Amino acid sequence: MRLLFHLPLSPFARKVRLALAEKRIPFDTRIERVWERREDFLAMNPACTVPVLVEDNGLTIADSNAICEYLDEAYPDMPLLGRTLAERAEVRRLVAWFDGKFHAEVGMNLLYEKQMKRLMGRGNPDASAIRAGYANLRPHLEYVGWLAETRPWLAGTSLTLADLAAAAHLSALDYIGDVDWSQNEAAKDWYARMKSRPSFRPLLADRVSGLTPPEHYANLDF
Template sequence: MRTLYHIPLSPFCRKVRLALAEKRIPFELRIERIWERRPEFEQMNPAGTVPVLLEENGLVIADSYAICEYLDEAYPDLPLLGRTLAERAEVRRLVAWFDGKFHDQVTRNLLYEKHTKRLLGRGNPDATAMRAGYQHMKQHMDYIGHLAENRAWLAGSQLSLADFAAAAHLSALDYIGDVKWELSEPAHDWYARMKSRPCFRGVLADRISGLAPPEHYSDPDF
């Protein structure tokens, strides 16, 4: 069985999990506490980061985008990166938006400060960073709402990796109760559609010891 080394609330790991599940590719999850710097893991990925996908034949693929590119090439029956050059360019642009701009402005300022920092023993949350995260969230929710109102899915007419990248970040933030869904009804409705997909069941079943999600977290009709 192929193995995905992950951290449960990492949006990058969640993106890969969603892609694997959407493509119906069997895999097992293994939590990797990267801060422990396990030598066996760092032999697989010298960068010491997750996610890392270990295939049954021993092939190791590290980095969430590299894994998703690999999955689309190795299992092309359900493409998530688009079919035409234009579609693929737009999917890539939006994946970069969510994994770059959204992560730097929102996810890092909220998830890292409220959860990851405590996990790593790096002190108390930075109130300034958290305020910046909440402020930036409005812009991003507006943008997601704009895309959802004007397209069938975020990148166009087909469900794509762009939807999974956005949903991965939002699901991690929603677990800690930090998504202001009232900011955008179209964004809320799009995410409700994402939560209703079978591939989301594993993510919605996540539970972190000592950190319970809000009641609506697992409810597709929230």
């Protein structure tokens, strides 16, 4: 059975978990505490980050985008990167937006400061960073809402990796209660559609020791 090394609240690992589930590819998961820097894991991924996917034949792939590109090429049923060149360009643009801009402006200021920093033994949360994260989240929610209002799915007419990336980042923040969904109804409605997909059920069942999600986290109707 293929194996995915992950952390429950890693948005990058969540994106890959969603991609595998949408493609109906069976896999097992193993939590990798990257801050422990295990030698065996470093041999698989010298960057010492999750996710890392190990295929049945031993093929090892690190980095969420490398994994998702591989999955779309190796398992072309249910394409997640779009069908035309224009669609694929837009999907990649939005994936880069959420994995890069959103993560830097919101995720690092909230999820990292409030959760990961403590686990990694890197000191106390930075209050100014947390304030910046909350301030940055609003325009990002507005952008998600605008995309959801003007297109059937974020990148166009069908569900793609752009939706999975956005939902992965937002779901990790939602677990720690940091998303005020009342700020944008269109974004909330899109996320409710995402939460209702079978691929999302394992994420909604995630529980992190010592950290209980808000009641609405696993509630499909908020």
